[in-house]
Amino acid sequence: MAKVFISELVLRDGHQSLIATRMRTKDMLPICKKLDNIGFWSLEAWGGATFDACVRFLREDPWDRLKSLRKALPNTRIQMLLRGQNLLGYRHYSDDVVRAFVQKSADNGVDVFRIFDAMNDLRNLKVSIDAVKKAGKTAEGAICYTTSPVHDIPYFVQMAKELEAMGCDTLAIKDMAGLLTPYHTGELVKALKAAISLPIHLHSHATSGLSAMCFLKAVENGATILDTCNSSFGEGASHPSTESVVAALAGTEYDTGLDLGALQEITAYFREVRKHYWQFESDFTGVDTRVLVNQVPGGMISNLSNQLKEQDALNRMDEVLAEIPRVREELGFPPLVTPTSQIVGTQSVLNVLTGERYKSVTTEVKNYLQGRYGKAPGSVNSEVRSIAIGNQEVITCRPADLLQDEMDKLRGEIESLAKSEEDVLTYAMFPELGRNFLQERAAGALKPEQLLPPDTNMACGPFYAANEFNVTLHGETYHIHVTGSGQHGADTRPFYVSVDGVPEEVLVEALSEIEVYGGPSGVASGSGKARETGNEKKSSSGKRPRPTRPGHVTTAMPGTIVEVLAQKGATVKAGDPVLVIEAMKMENEVQAPIGGTVVAVFVTKGDAVTPDEALIEIQPE
Numbered sequence: 001m002a003k004v005f006i007s008e009l010v011l012r013d014g015h016q017s018l019i020a021t022r023m024r025t026k027d028m029l030p031i032c033k034k035l036d037n038i039g040f041w042s043l044e045a046w047g048g049a050t051f052d053a054c055v056r057f058l059r060e061d062p063w064d065r066l067k068s069l070r071k072a073l074p075n076t077r078i079q080m081l082l083r084g085q086n087l088l089g090y091r092h093y094s095d096d097v098v099r100a101f102v103q104k105s106a107d108n109g110v111d112v113f114r115i116f117d118a119m120n121d122l123r124n125l126k127v128s129i130d131a132v133k134k135a136g137k138t139a140e141g142a143i144c145y146t147t148s149p150v151h152d153i154p155y156f157v158q159m160a161k162e163l164e165a166m167g168c169d170t171l172a173i174k175d176m177a178g179l180l181t182p183y184h185t186g187e188l189v190k191a192l193k194a195a196i197s198l199p200i201h202l203h204s205h206a207t208s209g210l211s212a213m214c215f216l217k218a219v220e221n222g223a224t225i226l227d228t229c230n231s232s233f234g235e236g237a238s239h240p241s242t243e244s245v246v247a248a249l250a251g252t253e254y255d256t257g258l259d260l261g262a263l264q265e266i267t268a269y270f271r272e273v274r275k276h277y278w279q280f281e282s283d284f285t286g287v288d289t290r291v292l293v294n295q296v297p298g299g300m301i302s303n304l305s306n307q308l309k310e311q312d313a314l315n316r317m318d319e320v321l322a323e324i325p326r327v328r329e330e331l332g333f334p335p336l337v338t339p340t341s342q343i344v345g346t347q348s349v350l351n352v353l354t355g356e357r358y359k360s361v362t363t364e365v366k367n368y369l370q371g372r373y374g375k376a377p378g379s380v381n382s383e384v385r386s387i388a389i390g391n392q393e394v395i396t397c398r399p400a401d402l403l404q405d406e407m408d409k410l411r412g413e414i415e416s417l418a419k420s421e422e423d424v425l426t427y428a429m430f431p432e433l434g435r436n437f438l439q440e441r442a443a444g445a446l447k448p449e450q451l452l453p454p455d456t457n458m459a460c461g462p463f464y465a466a467n468e469f470n471v472t473l474h475g476e477t478y479h480i481h482v483t484g485s486g487q488h489g490a491d492t493r494p495f496y497v498s499v500d501g502v503p504e505e506v507l508v509e510a511l512s513e514i515e516v517y518g519g520p521s522g523v524a525s526g527s528g529k530a531r532e533t534g535n536e537k538k539s540s541s542g543k544r545p546r547p548t549r550p551g552h553v554t555t556a557m558p559g560t561i562v563e564v565l566a567q568k569g570a571t572v573k574a575g576d577p578v579l580v581i582e583a584m585k586m587e588n589e590v591q592a593p594i595g596g597t598v599v600a601v602f603v604t605k606g607d608a609v610t611p612d613e614a615l616i617e618i619q620p621e
Contacts, residue, residue: 005041006245009044009228009229010242011035011043025069028069037075038258043076043079047110051429055426059446060448083115083117083118084117084125085098086117086339089430095403095405102128103134118338118374119340119373120335124398127400129141139167140172145179156192163198168198171196173202177336178205185214200225202226206236206287207291284305284317295324296324304317320352324344330380331343334376340368342586343373373399480499547613552616553578553592555579555609556588556611558610561615564578568598572618578598599619602615
């Protein structure tokens with residue numbers, strides 16, 4: 001009798017898809033015993049964007065999360081999502097970093113590694129697969145499903161054959177945007193089943209509303225493992241609900257054997273947990289058939305929404321969704337999955353917000369067009385390539401073949417802060433972010449982003465803060481519009497406002513803290529003197545001038561200075577990169593608008609900046 005197995009995604013892809021990957025470990029651990037008793041084929045609980053979110057937003061050590069989950073789930077396979085040569089970052093890493101990361105992930109608790117490459121370039125999977133096999137763990141090769149003029153069933157069947165030959169134990173169809181349709185799913189699974197002997201594992205987001213029907217056609221044609229998500233974090237941009245799939249297959253030859261009542265106890269727990277994260281909910285994570293055109297995957301849409309909100313541009317989401325297919329075609333139809341989803345998505349945002357397509361090109365798009373992520377599935381638009389990289393040579397080898405071993409270098413760069421090999425690997429994934437995390441950990445200053453109270457009816461009023469208001473001071477009334485805020489270090493933070501239409505920067509330094517909704521009555525209470533960590537730093541170098549001249553260099557969107565490339569006194573040509581800024585997790589080179597001499601630099605590395613200020617001044621030739 002055939003039997004279908006279930007992989008549960010509530011601890012990873014569910015909250016990544018619906019609340020921008022914000023669930024904290026403390027909300028996972030209390031329910032682990034019940035999850036462990038269900039009998040899932042695996043629990044996906046690590047990898048993907050969770051590593052980034054732990055370090056960037058939650059200020060948790062992702063390795064500690066993995067260790068804690070391993071201890072709390074003694075009877076269940078822990079599964080992670082690994083981006084091949086990209087691991088969990090946004091660039092390719094040298095082979096020794098890949099091997100070290102896989103080994104440490106296995107040592108700390110990962111049993112199943114789902115390995116994919118955003119370009120479906122299998123050269124980028126081999127080292128990861130070999131490392132997983134060497135560690136004695138399950139290697140699941142994934143084909144990233146997408147639709148385009150170059151992606152068809154023979155294309156995916158050939159991939160599957162090569163993955164089997166590379167030693168994979170199972171094969172995943174990774175439909176990250178919910179593009180599969182029921183009858184096409186049946187045809188694809190049937191063709192794969194005839195071509196390979198590996199168990200077939202189907203992953204399909206529910207964004208288009210079709211995935212549950214696709215699951216039925218998949219199991220009828222030979223798929224034996226399905227990815228589902230507990231209904232508390234299921235459906236929409238997430239996945240078909242676990243309880244619904246279990247109920248649908250019960251009593252048939254595809255019965256999962258899972259206890260529906262026990263699953264519903266887990267649902268009740270996570271429904272309450274989700275309320276804690278209301279501020280990360282999005283209007284763009286429900287069923288949306290536009291995904292069949294724009295192909296934006298579930299894990300991307302909630303993050304894209306949150307990022308646009310941070311740019312004060314959420315009202316332009318429809319323009320961005322319309323721009324994404326254009327950019328994707330111009331880049332040669334890459335599947336939209338991390339990191340290519342972020343690469344295409346961020347470039348689309350830049351194209352929309354700057355008002356001129358490819359006026360600003362991210363570093364990652366340039367690297368992509370140079371072949372540094374692998375071979376594009378289709379033809380790249382030659383005009384876009386020329387704008388981005390000019391006449392630079394496009395590499396044709398496996399990108400990692402150009403990289404020297406990195407682990408010794410990384411250990412040396414972070415040895416003063418790293419307490420373990422895991423710390424070195426955290427730094428490897430996100431150098432600036434990782435160093436800052438380790439510094440704050442050493443200072444005892446790690447502080448997660450604030451979770452605002454979910455109760456809107458408390459005595460002290462609503463929890464939304466006004467971003468536009470009038471202030472009357474000494475008889476004069478000023479119209480204030482808060483346009484954004486920078487990263488805060490310890491107790492200081494820059495806020496970007498316009499006062500009667502004039503852009504200004506306000507540096508706010510906390511001298512005391514207020515615990516809003518501090519007691520049962522909702523009355524605010526002061527917490528006294530500001531805490532002292534010994535790690536305070538200013539987030540900007542003071543007030544910067546407004547851009548008023550052609551030689552003033554500005555940024556297209558708020559971000560953080562990663563590198564200052566041009567110093568005072570330097571001679572630059574129009575188009576030369578003078579700054580590198582990180583915005584929306586992507587690095588973006590800022591070019592000189594004119595040629596001339598740099599006469600002033602108003603920023604330093606780590607500064608938060610906005611479009612309303614001059615960052616560098618160039619005196620024309």
